[in-house]
Amino acid sequence: MLTHQHPALHIAVTGTVMNTKELINTVNALLAGSKGLLAMDESTPTCNKRFEEVGIPQTIEYRRAYRELIVTTPGLGDCISGAILFDETIHQATKDGVLFIDLLKQAGIIPGIKVDEGTTDLSGSPGEKITEGLDGLPTRLTEYYALGARFAKWRAVISIGPHIPTSECIEANMHELAVYAAMCQEAGLVPIVEPEVLMDGPHDLKKCYDVTEKVLHVLFENLDKQNVNLKALILKPNMVLPGLNCPRQASVATVAEATVTCLLNSVPAEVPGIVFLSGGQSPEMATAHLNAMHVKFEDKLPWVLTFSFARAIQAPALETWKGKDENVPAAQQKLHQRACLNNAARRGEYTPNMENNMA
Ligand code: 13P
16 A cells, blocks of 8 residues: 555654554553552642641652652552653652662553643633643653653643633643644653643532533544544543532532543543543542442443542552651552552442451
C-alpha cells in the first residue's frame, strides 16, 4: 500500500505505526488486572500544603523522604500499575542513591509524569482557571521519555459557581487538553487526559452531572479535531458528586449510577480506560464509589474503570508518617492497604468492614 509513496513518508508512516503499538502496550499495562494508578505528582506548593496540614516541615528533603517512603513501599507493584511523578521527583533518588524512577521500574510500576505547569486565572472570566504549560512541551516530553516516563498527565480544572463554568472556559481548557494529548502521542507517551470538575461549592449532584457531561462532550470534540488516537489515551475524570457544601449529599449507589450514566453518555467506547481522581472525597468514600460502579455496572462497561487517586490513597499514610523515620513502616502499610482496598473495589469485592479487618 505504501509502494508509491515517497521514501520519507514511508518512514514517517512506519514510525507512527510503531509508536501506536508502543502506546497501546503502555495503555494495556496501565489498565491490567485489578490495578490502578497512584498519583504522587503534587506540585511543590500542593505537596507543601499537604505537609502543612499534618505538621511536616515543607522542605525539599522532606518531600524527597516522603516520595522515598512511597516508592519503597513493599508490595506496591502488586496493586499499582503506574505512578505519576512531578518534575522534582523524577530526578530524585533514595538516600542510598537509587533513582526513584529505577525503583518504580524494578517494582513493575510504569513511571509517568505531570507535564502541566499548574493553573492561572482565565483572563476576563473571574473565578475560572486555565492550565499552563504548552510552551516548549514537545521538548520536555522528549526529555521525560528519555528519562523513562511512558505516560503523562495534564489537569484542567473547571469550577462550578453562580455564572460558571462559561463555555469559553470549557472550550479553552479542552482545546489545550487535546493539543497536549496529540503532542504526547507524537512523543511516545500515553496521555492521561484529566478534566476535573471541582467539588467545591454548594451545587447539587445534578449540576455536577450536567457540567461533567458538557465538559466531556467538548473534550471529545477537541480530541477529534486534533486527530488524537482514542485507543491510545486514558481519561481521568471526576466522579459525579454533589458539591462539598451541598446540603443534600448523595448515597453511594446514587453517585455510582450518576457517574457511570454520565460517562456512558459522553465517553466513546474506543477509549480503553477511565481512571478516577478522588477530588477531595475521603479515602473510604472514593473506594466505596468505585466499588459500587463495578457491582452495579460490571457487564455494561465498555472501558476499564479504575483509580488514579492521590489524596484518597496517600492521606492515611501521610498522617501516619508525620515526617518521622520511625513511622515509615506503619505509613507504608497504610499506603499498601489503601491500594489493595482499591484493587478490591475494581473487582467489586470491597466491603467497608475490610477497612478494619485489614488494619
Ligand atoms: P486527587 O485524587 O487527590 O484528587 O488527585 C488526583 C490528581 O491527580 C489530581 O491532579
